[in-house]
Amino acid sequence: MSGKPVEVLVYGLGAIGSFYAFVLRRTGKIRLTVVARSNYDAVKANGIKITSENHGEHHVRVDRVVRTVAEAGQKFDYIVCAHKAIDQASVPSQIEPGVDEKSTTIVIIQNGAGNEEPFRVTFPTATIISCVTWTGARQPQPGVVMHTKSEDMQIGLFPNKNGCPAQEEERLQRFASLLTAGQTVFQVVPDIQVQRWEKVVWNAAWNSLTTLTLLDTHAWLNSSDNATPLTRKLMGEVIAVAEALGVALDDELIDRLITKIKAMPPIGSSMRTDYENGKPMEVDIILGYPVRKGRELEINVSTIETIYVILTAINKRLMAAST
Ligand SMILES: NC(=O)C1=CN([C@@H]2O[C@H](COP(=O)(O)OP(=O)(O)OC[C@H]3O[C@@H](n4cnc5c(N)ncnc54)[C@H](OP(=O)(O)O)[C@@H]3O)[C@@H](O)[C@H]2O)C=CC1
Numbered sequence: 001m002s003g004k005p006v007e008v009l010v011y012g013l014g015a016i017g018s019f020y021a022f023v024l025r026r027t028g029k030i031r032l033t034v035v036a037r038s039n040y041d042a043v044k045a046n047g048i049k050i051t052s053e054n055h056g057e058h059h060v061r062v063d064r065v066v067r068t069v070a071e072a073g074q075k076f077d078y079i080v081c082a083h084k085a086i087d088q089a090s091v092p093s094q095i096e097p098g099v100d101e102k103s104t105t106i107v108i109i110q111n112g113a114g115n116e117e118p119f120r121v122t123f124p125t126a127t128i129i130s131c132v133t134w135t136g137a138r139q140p141q142p143g144v145v146m147h148t149k150s151e152d153m154q155i156g157l158f159p160n161k162n163g164c165p166a167q168e169e170e171r172l173q174r175f176a177s178l179l180t181a182g183q184t185v186f187q188v189v190p191d192i193q194v195q196r197w198e199k200v201v202w203n204a205a206w207n208s209l210t211t212l213t214l215l216d217t218h219a220w221l222n223s224s225d226n227a228t229p230l231t232r233k234l235m236g237e238v239i240a241v242a243e244a245l246g247v248a249l250d251d252e253l254i255d256r257l258i259t260k261i262k263a264m265p266p267i268g269s270s271m272r273t274d275y276e277n278g279k280p281m282e283v284d285i286i287l288g289y290p291v292r293k294g295r296e297l298e299i300n301v302s303t304i305e306t307i308y309v310i311l312t313a314i315n316k317r318l319m320a321a322s323t
């Protein structure tokens, strides 16, 4: 390693956190600390094993495995948050011991909308990079990650109105240079909210419908003549909310996403997998945020509201059973 290593903390070391830990680690330019929970023992003993259809088999050496950010006892250049967005408001205080607002960049790699807001409230002046990933990965055993061929990510700033744009851009480009050196597929985009909301339209439809029906996407679409119109209506409501918030989406996205899913092999979704594993699902960040914004803006969100309320009840049952 030449020069001072970039200090990187990965918070939320599941499938996606481990995949991007692998990407960043293989640059040879970082010192990697991870906060692990259920996979702490496995990762502490063996690091991370990753089998990727694109990158082959790798053993990722982790410099430090900790249970909490406070235990690390240091500040970081980048804190990559790839935890499930279940209780997003509780996380900024968890990472706070590792944040120096003048120098730490917070990187969020999650599905959902509004993910950045709790971080901005706690860290009004920190640089925040928001990422939308289409990478497909799972962690079948603690510390063992399987990555499919799906690999793509869009990254961009969640701008700090009071910050220095040149400094924020420099931090974004520095992170991008690590992703390039780590040989992953990604693009830097000018307004990440467009990609974030496009993905929310996708997730609000496929994650909800595959979870509620326990069908895959194609079986759902073929289930009756009403399935495609309902899917389109649901997507249309999320798009209307995004448009009212000033995010540049339009209804042609519906055709694009329907065409995209039909060209893919049938899939379930991370929400359905969480449901099947009895784990809390990302209902609020994927559906609750658009529903709340829709109500505030007096937009008809009756379809997503119905689905949101039902999934919230199912989530409550899962959470009660898992505590
Ligand atoms: N997997 C995929 O293919 C894709 C996932 N995504 C998104 O990426 C994000 C991460 O998903 P994924 O990696 O699949 O999820 P996983 O369930 O594989 O991993 C989540 C990890 O975060 C940890 N975690 C959860 N909540 C907290 C918390 N509050 N504090 C600290 N750690 C926490 C979990 O620990 P523990 O095990 O102890 O619960 C687990 O290690 C999600 O937003 C998801 O929607 C997006 C595209 C594809």
Ligand SMILES: CC(C)(CO)C(=O)C(=O)O
Binding pocket: 111, 133, 134, 135, 136, 203, 206, 207, 267, 268, 269, 270, 271
């Ligand atoms: C992996 C992918 C892209 C599939 O829709 C996803 O985002 C999810 O399941 O949550």
